[in-house]
Amino acid sequence: MNILVVENNRTKGKEIIQVLRKMDLNLENLYQVHTGSKGLEILKTYLIDLMLIDIDISIIGGLEVLGKMRTVSDYSEVPTIVISSRRDKKLFNAVTSSGLDYLHKPFSWRMLRQKILKFKNGDVAYVL
Amino acid sequence: MSYRREIYEAAEKTFEITCFLFPLEEEEVSSESQERLLLSNMQSVVEFSGAIDGMVIITPSKSLLSAMAGNMLAIDEPNEAEKEEALCEVANIISGNIAPIFSKEGDICYISPPQLLESREKLTKKIRDSLKETVRIFLDEGIADIEVHYQAQEKP
Numbered sequence: 001m002n003i004l005v006v007e008n009n010r011t012k013g014k015e016i017i018q019v020l021r022k023m024d025l026n027l028e029n030l031y032q033v034h035t036g037s038k039g040l041e042i043l044k045t046y047l048i049d050l051m052l053i054d055i056d057i058s059i060i061g062g063l064e065v066l067g068k069m070r071t072v073s074d075y076s077e078v079p080t081i082v083i084s085s086r087r088d089k090k091l092f093n094a095v096t097s098s099g100l101d102y103l104h105k106p107f108s109w110r111m112l113r114q115k116i117l118k119f120k121n122g123d124v125a126y127v128l
Numbered sequence: 129m130s131y132r133r134e135i136y137e138a139a140e141k142t143f144e145i146t147c148f149l150f151p152l153e154e155e156e157v158s159s160e161s162q163e164r165l166l167l168s169n170m171q172s173v174v175e176f177s178g179a180i181d182g183m184v185i186i187t188p189s190k191s192l193l194s195a196m197a198g199n200m201l202a203i204d205e206p207n208e209a210e211k212e213e214a215l216c217e218v219a220n221i222i223s224g225n226i227a228p229i230f231s232k233e234g235d236i237c238y239i240s241p242p243q244l245l246e247s248r249e250k251l252t253k254k255i256r257d258s259l260k261e262t263v264r265i266f267l268d269e270g271i272a273d274i275e276v277h278y279q280a281q282e283k284p
Contacts, residue, residue: 008241009220011213015200056220056241085224086239105221106145 001120002029002046006039006053006065007083016052016112023113025120036065043075050119052103052112054083055095066100079119083107131229131276135263138225139274142218148199149192149267157266164191164270170212171245172219175254177238179231182258182278184223185245188215192270216242222274230278 003020007013017032031042039053055063070076082095085105095102101115143149157164168190175183188196197206197214206214219242227239245251258277265272 009213009217011197011200011210012217018202056224056239085221087225087228105224106142108145 001025001027001049002031003027003116004031004033004039004042004046004048004051006033006036006051008034008054008056010034012054019109019112020116023109023116025113025116039065040068043069043078044072048075048078050116051078051080052083053080055091056084056086066098081112081115081119131226131261132263134229135222135226135261135274135276136265138222139263139265139272142221142225143196143265143267143272146200146218146221147196147214149195149269152266152268154266157268157271161191164189166190167271167273168193170215172215172242173245173251174219174223174242175240176223176227177240178227180279180281182227182230182276183251183254184219184226185251185275185277186215186219186222186272187275188272189270192267192272195269212244216244226276230276 003025005013005016005020007016013032013034017030020027020030029046031046031048033039033042039051042048043051053065055066066080066082069078069080079101081101081103083103083105084091087104092102101118103112103115140151144151166189167187170193171185171187173183173185175181193211193215194206196218197210198204200214200217201210220239223242224239255277257279259280261276263274265274
């Protein structure tokens, strides 16, 4: 399984990577970037099975990355878990109605693992 | 109307889940070590806007700041950059969770990226006419002050 983590906070990004490595997910490649534009580059270059993206990232915002993904067929169907601290029902509805999953900060590692396993086991069909 | 309970609960949950830091009674922290009460010079600010404009300022004690980054990364001696990022991450999460409580519909649409607060003077103008709530949370590795400044009335 190839996972891309787009998280602008370097400490949080490192922490997520450390924990993912311990989760027994049969990971092949784990990519970590801090900006939306770098995230798009990784999507263009590698086959990604799942993307975790903090939508509060700077430079290119997370929502903008998701918008650009829709326009490129090669990676428009990459399963995505959107992460945000925003307790905003409108945002939640917008994300989930687009077929993406949403993880609200602060989240437990158990919750993150459950969501990843749903994708890994193919329990969720995603179409952007 | 006071929002202290909501602010405390958001902070408590954030520190517990994100940094594995647990709430204590004030006496427990004070008796453990006075050093744990010394506030750091490092502060993070997050502005929010939408129905109501405001900002959240987080000031941890020196010992807490180190523990936040250390626990997140499972290391003993985090460097300054790791501490800064840990503080900003915690500020971002607390702000995202408490900003909506200041408007009737929970309709806060934008949370700015967290920043380190370099000069309080720059904020003076912005917070001059705002209301303020301050909450201190006592944790097993130190304390944190959470200040929330917000406008008295929602925008039309």
